[in-house]
Amino acid sequence: MQAQTHNRIAVFGGLYSNYLALESAIEDARRRNVDAFYCLGDLGAFGPHPDRIFPILLDHNVHVIRGNYDDSIGRGWSDCQCGYTDPRDNHFASVSYRYTYARTDPKWRPWLRDLPEHRRVDLGGKRILMCHGSPRRMNEFLWESATSTPFLDRLARRFDADVVLCTHTGIHWRRFLSDGKQFVNVGVLGRPENDGLTNVWYTILEAAGDSSDAPPAVSFIPVVYDHERLAAEMTAENLPEEFVETILTGWWTTCLEILPAKERKRGRY
Numbered sequence: 001m002q003a004q005t006h007n008r009i010a011v012f013g014g015l016y017s018n019y020l021a022l023e024s025a026i027e028d029a030r031r032r033n034v035d036a037f038y039c040l041g042d043l044g045a046f047g048p049h050p051d052r053i054f055p056i057l058l059d060h061n062v063h064v065i066r067g068n069y070d071d072s073i074g075r076g077w078s079d080c081q082c083g084y085t086d087p088r089d090n091h092f093a094s095v096s097y098r099y100t101y102a103r104t105d106p107k108w109r110p111w112l113r114d115l116p117e118h119r120r121v122d123l124g125g126k127r128i129l130m131c132h133g134s135p136r137r138m139n140e141f142l143w144e145s146a147t148s149t150p151f152l153d154r155l156a157r158r159f160d161a162d163v164v165l166c167t168h169t170g171i172h173w174r175r176f177l178s179d180g181k182q183f184v185n186v187g188v189l190g191r192p193e194n195d196g197l198t199n200v201w202y203t204i205l206e207a208a209g210d211s212s213d214a215p216p217a218v219s220f221i222p223v224v225y226d227h228e229r230l231a232a233e234m235t236a237e238n239l240p241e242e243f244v245e246t247i248l249t250g251w252w253t254t255c256l257e258i259l260p261a262k263e264r265k266r267g268r269y
Contacts, residue, residue: 003120006035008206011130013040013167014067016190017047017100018200019056024225025189025202026060032204038119040167041067041132044100045080046190047230048237051105066115067132067168068139072097073104074113083139086257095240123216124207129161133168142166142185144173145262152183163205163216171263172201172220180215187220194252194267198227
């Protein structure tokens with residue numbers, strides 16, 4: 001299939017059922033005159049009312065790829081394939097997954113299961129590859145501090161991409177590689193970035209005008225949304241107080257053991 005061609009795109013990372021942030025991000029990106037919307041998967045998890053995500057994605061023609069959550073729910077599996085190794089992290093992942101699975105209408109499972117694992121687009125002549133965790137494994141964690149540039153270089157060459165876009169870790173970052181290539185974690189809309197701020201993030205990529213040799217411009221965009229309403233809905237749904245605290249304070253209280261030392265040091269816990 002030939003890659004779609006664009007000049008300016010908005011890319012959303014994990015949504016985690018945060019339909020309020022998704023609505024705000026779409027509205028913000030429209031004001032910035034993007035050509036298209038893309039989402040890198042993990043539609044459910046963490047937040048309330050997972051079925052509220054689907055109509056928003058469809059109504060706004062958001063192109064979606066399959067994350068580990070979507071893959072598990074689509075296939076009817078009992079585990080989110082999140083990739084955690086710590087017992088406490090796995091406990092909260094299990095709570096989140098059971099809630100999301102039980103409240104996702106079964107009619108969406110075939111749609112989730114059939115989402116592509118990767119997408120390719122052309123942005124001003126540059127080959128953009130979108131994935132969830134990494135191009136080689138859906139739930140692979142690639143960290144700004146702990147993933148080497150030579151490794152990212154090999155991935156970009158192996159998968160024939162000028163720019164690789166991913167999510168999964170929950171924290172945005174960008175790395176310049178050899179030959180003008182880039183590796184970009186677009187962040188997530190589902191929860192804040194463990195920095196004490198309640199906003200979330202998405203990414204805009206823009207073609208470099210008439211110069212096909214120049215790399216696309218990458219902008220990380222903060223999104224302010226009604227986080228207090230989301231927290232109240234989470235409480236009403238009996239989701240863990242640890243999840244609610246993260247939404248209200250901007251500090252992670254779960255999924256901490258997977259963080260490399262530098263990323264964890266930035267947080268409160």
